[in-house]
Amino acid sequence: MLGASIYETSLKYADDVRILGTRGHGVAAERANHIIDRMMGKRATLEGDDNSKNGADRIVGNDYIQTKYCRTGGECISECFEDGKFRYEHNGKPMKIEVPKDKYDAAVKSLQDRIERGDMKDLGITDPEAAKDIIKKGNISYKTARRIAKAGTIEGIMYDAGTGVVHATQAFGISVTISFAQSMWRGERVEDALSDALETGGKIFGASLVTHIATKQIGRTVVEKSLRPMTDYVTKEMLGSKASAKIVNTFLRKSGQKAIHGAAATNQLSKVLRGNIVTMAVTTAVMSSGHIYDAVEGRISGKQLFKNISTVGAGVGGAAMGASMGSAVPVVGTIIGGMVGGILGGKASKKALDSLIEDDAVSLFEILKEVFTESISELELDREELNFIMDYIFDGKELPKTLKKIHAASDRTAYIENMLDPYIDAILKSRPMIVA
Template sequence: MAKTNQQILDRATDTSIANHILGNSTGESLFQKHQINDRFSGARGHGHAGELMGDTMDKLSLKKTSMEGNSHEKHGADRVVNGVNIQTKYYSSANKSIAAAFENGVAKYRNPDGSMMKIEVPRDQYNKAVKAMARRIKNGEVPNETNPQNAARYVKRGALSYEHSQIATKSIFDRGSTIVVDGQVKSVSFGQKLVYSVGSDFLTGVANTVPTVIVSQVWYYVNARWHRQDADEALKGAVLGSVKPILVGASIYTVSSQFGGSNLAKSIFKGVKADKITQRTAIGVTAAITIGLDVVDCLRGRISMQ
């Protein structure tokens, strides 16, 4: 494939990725869908972080997923994975996480057939949460279920531990971040935020960029074969060509999310919500990536202004 054709494809792919992140085709940006406002503010932000990372890991596992929590439907599902309704509960203990799914001994989150939705809990609470659910079944609190041995059917192991979910609410742009674990205040290091906050955003960016990249690289492969390129070479080009746009999408999402959710950004853009700041940041980062190199080449006389 000619270099100019590859450049056109790269530009079109980067634009498609940006449109997907910014919501230009749906009207709702990924930042709104992922409840960035709630994640980086308020006492329940870690629950949203756990919910988002759970969705990300399921996507990377090639499961069919959708996030429903942004609708704030009372007793509705937070996520749907392969047709299974999931409600995410990230509390300080397994008993509290499971208890949050009940009210006066009655399950609050139910499927259309009356059965109980699966409850997603912090990764480190899973085993105790299954035991807590078994007790609820034994007490007759789980609808359409009488066997405590089936408790695991109603509990999903989360992608993050309780402590890590709290770290995921802290932006790398801020200093002096703290969390509360087991009643104790703990300082959050730069390295911890790099792994659990930035790392979570990067993987989320990857998971939400891959579908767009796959479409573009399938086109690359078909076009290469149309121009009689060897099948192995065409496949190699498509695979290698997917790396850059995935990194671009993940970088746009990560930088925008981290800055938009930071106290630094809130102090600069007073009164503006995190999701709006992330969108503006994403536009700037996208522009820098998509036309930045052209601007440099133009200033150095390598290409014309036109």
């Protein structure tokens, strides 16, 4: 599931890189209006990514729409004409022109003036009132579109959250299904399996949403530009246009888009690679946040932190690679490829690091066993009493947390002894009194 999440976020990153351009707010407006229309239950699709000349940016229902988000309503309309002729038509009829909601009245007035001058006679439009049917009021304002295109704004984060919820919901559904199946295969009760699956799904949903938002926000910063020379070198100099086209068209075919070649293919693959780099970095940071918190609180050592983050990073990289390779297989290839890549990457890294760095858990467990043995050696416990205390102290689910608390203690031996005392007292109190 991790690999599939990275893969999808990388593609979204590549799609939205255009938001960084000089007309990035126009792209942001297309995307934002599209999301809002979909949320309102309208049948809407994005069409502008194919860059066809004078083609529609969006289709909503049966309406072909060209989005124009300019500084004034008059400029929105001026961009719709070339050499005195209206540029955007479909089957002999003018497309809808979508303008900022705060520029709507001015845009209508500007088009009415054009119609009165006869600028749309070739399309059979002579009535100025027709302008109200051609101009479509956008869902957002010009200012909002510009703020979406910038990093760190509330509008931009809300936009990224809107696209991320869809992505994270898919990750939630798949992770719940896989987790539930695994629990049932282990023989757990349905109630427990469902509870564990929902908990796992919730964590995946949160991590996917945070990763998606952070990745998209980084894509609007100088980081995107700084990575471009490296990824351009890989696609243009190392792979070449033919290999790049073959790889990138695998992605496009899955999303139903037309194949591209030449410079268009190398540029698109370069964007996807940058998306992979940023997404992997963000995912590693999100997944490592718990380890970092443990280190700050003193529950794990610096060596353990390094080892944990290195293992997470290798798992993330393996998952991303596996998902990309698996994307050639319809539907399940990305998911399975990501799972296998993540497991192999993480295991390979851990095996290599195990030979260099001993886990905190290994050394702490030895301390726990030593103090435990000394504490009970004089009690002459029977089997039932021994099992009672071991069930609590060496509980499989709680043991990792217990070891972290021991690590954080200033006096680990004293901490373990204090931890054992209540259970030892309970055993002693339960023994029958000997009356002389």
